[in-house]
Amino acid sequence: MRYAIFSDIHSNLEALQAVIEAYKKEHIDQYLCIGDIVGYAGNPNECIEKIEGLAINCIAGNHDWAAVDLFSIEYFNPEAASAIVWTEHHLTDKSKHFLESLKLTYKNKDLTLTHGTLENPGDFDYMTDAYVAKKSFELLENNICFVGHTHTPGVFMKDAAERISYFQKSAIEIKKNIRYIINVGSVGQPRDNDNRAAYCIYDTDKKEVSIKRIGYDIQAARNKIIEAGLPRFLADRLLTGL
Numbered sequence: 001m002r003y004a005i006f007s008d009i010h011s012n013l014e015a016l017q018a019v020i021e022a023y024k025k026e027h028i029d030q031y032l033c034i035g036d037i038v039g040y041a042g043n044p045n046e047c048i049e050k051i052e053g054l055a056i057n058c059i060a061g062n063h064d065w066a067a068v069d070l071f072s073i074e075y076f077n078p079e080a081a082s083a084i085v086w087t088e089h090h091l092t093d094k095s096k097h098f099l100e101s102l103k104l105t106y107k108n109k110d111l112t113l114t115h116g117t118l119e120n121p122g123d124f125d126y127m128t129d130a131y132v133a134k135k136s137f138e139l140l141e142n143n144i145c146f147v148g149h150t151h152t153p154g155v156f157m158k159d160a161a162e163r164i165s166y167f168q169k170s171a172i173e174i175k176k177n178i179r180y181i182i183n184v185g186s187v188g189q190p191r192d193n194d195n196r197a198a199y200c201i202y203d204t205d206k207k208e209v210s211i212k213r214i215g216y217d218i219q220a221a222r223n224k225i226i227e228a229g230l231p232r233f234l235a236d237r238l239l240t241g242l
Contacts, residue, residue, distance in 0.1 A: 007034035007148025012188025013043035015197040018216035034148040035061025035115040042224030060102035062124035112145040153185035172209040195241035
């Protein structure tokens with residue numbers, strides 16, 4: 001099985017289109033989205049439509065739920081909150097129904113998905129250190145969990161001796177007796193000093209996870225943010241990937 005796993009599109013249609021085109025060359029069996037389809041940029045409905053067209057399993061991100069009043073806007077900084085208000089006003093009824101239908105976690109025999117952490121996933125906490133990761137490892141029912149939310153690719157690994165380590169690699173070999181929590185980064189708003197869209201492939205036969213990057217028309221996405229009247233900061237940060 002080859003899974004396409006990606007997160008944090010944030011209404012960036014140009015980035016999403018580039019990632020979908022890249023996946024078409026990868027012989028994907030199933031698509032999985034870890035949430036935050038909307039927020040920050042100018043094409044929320046179009047991105048939702050693309051996701052629906054992939055016949056995808058998708059879970060909720062904090063921006064997705066906030067845009068349909070399922071998560072409080074008070075948890076967001078002013079720029080993000082402004083984008084959520086704009087998004088809510090521009091969503092079609094069909095898009096709203098889709099976002100309202102999203103669950104907080106997904107699990108099958110191969111993997112688990114959650115946007116932030118497995119502990120109280122509806123709080124959308126950030127998995128930023130081994131202490132937070134430890135609690136999610138305790139709740140993990142299979143050996144690998146994929147997350148997003150921080151917009152920064154990285155891997156927490158728990159070995160047979162219960163030691164947790166963290167590293168950043170683009171290719172991860174999945175080994176027996178090791179458990180993994182893998183952040184796939186962001187399609188539409190990377191924050192790891194690389195402005196290219198991030199996307200992930202998990203090959204269960206080869207026992208490999210690959211995190212890849214692809215360029216896209218950043219200027220077009222940036223212009224849409226500005227033209228929509230969204231905060232200029234949200235447009236400019238696409239250039240730097242920070």
